[in-house]
Amino acid sequence: MDDYVNKEVVEIDKVIEGNQNGAMRRVTTETHPSAPDGSGRRLYGMVAVSFGMLCVLQVALNISLRLVSDCLTEERDQLPASYNDLIIERDQLQKEKDYIMGKCSNPGWNKFESCWYFVSSESKTWSESRQDCVERGADLVIVNSREKQRFLFALNKRAWIGLTDRETEGSWKWVDGTPLRTSYWIIDQPNNGRSLSSFPEEDCVELQNGQDQPEKTWNDLNCALKRIWICELCNNNLL
Template sequence: MSDSQHRSLAEERDSMKALLMNLKVELGWVLFKCSTYYVSSEKKTWQASRDDCRQRGADLIIINSEEEQSFANQFKKYMWIGLTDLQTEGTWRWVDGTPLNTSYWGTKEPNGDSEENCGDIKSFNAKNSWNDEKCATSLNWICEKKVCP
């Protein structure tokens, strides 16, 4: 390994240590892979939940893998995720605007047509735990903040 590679790795290590120290200060956040997550203890509407996440420098969770789906289910809470079809009925998108490609909808979900436009984790004991719900319903929620470049 060259000196420049060694310096680069040392700088990256120091940067990650500083980041982890900052995360330890944020009580209530859980580190998993390249994100940190906050699970609420109170209940709010989908939009109010998203607003809370944004005030924390995060957004509602975007589930990108089966591993992350299992991680979210482990909290065993009926909670909002960052999924909605409010913009175009039947076209589910994540809060960052990306289309839904891989999904974990529960049996016969989504089923709410124009009445239920926000996504949540409902039957967390199953891999396919997602449900569509009326956005005005008050639920717990889960925020996600990326911590890796």
């Protein structure tokens, strides 16, 4: 009888212990649900970063496309203005061409390189001579190269050129305001009239003919004396 009772007690204890172990396993399972390990978290982070970079690239692309569109629109709007400028420039060039061609048909004009030269048939003072050139759309000749000096020498004329020191004694300038850099003076010139007491001031320059050296023909002279003159007409003289 006692053995039977003890056997029953043991069986009851096993059942209770089994139930307790099962309950503990359920508690453990419910309390600790499965979670991603470290590699899973890194994967999620990389996906998030990549998505953020794509968003930044998309924004940058949108901005670039907008800037390109704005530039193209601005260039398109400027096309009519550029076309009009070309038309104006073409008309100006045609006007200059017609003006020069008109000069070609007039007697007294000679062409050298890209310019035209007028040699007067009457004599005037230096100032009057320059005024005549200006009225012709030109100015007194500027000698800025050895080739031009030799061209003028070949004309064999005693004539005014566009060089003076009327503003400041000894500071020779051309009629366009540029200073004298290369000169072709006769020996002992300029002397400002020291050899002629009746004309003490010699502030204008003439070409002297009859010289035997092409690069030594300039002489300073009193501006009030009368000489023929040489006008020069180049594109930069045109208005």
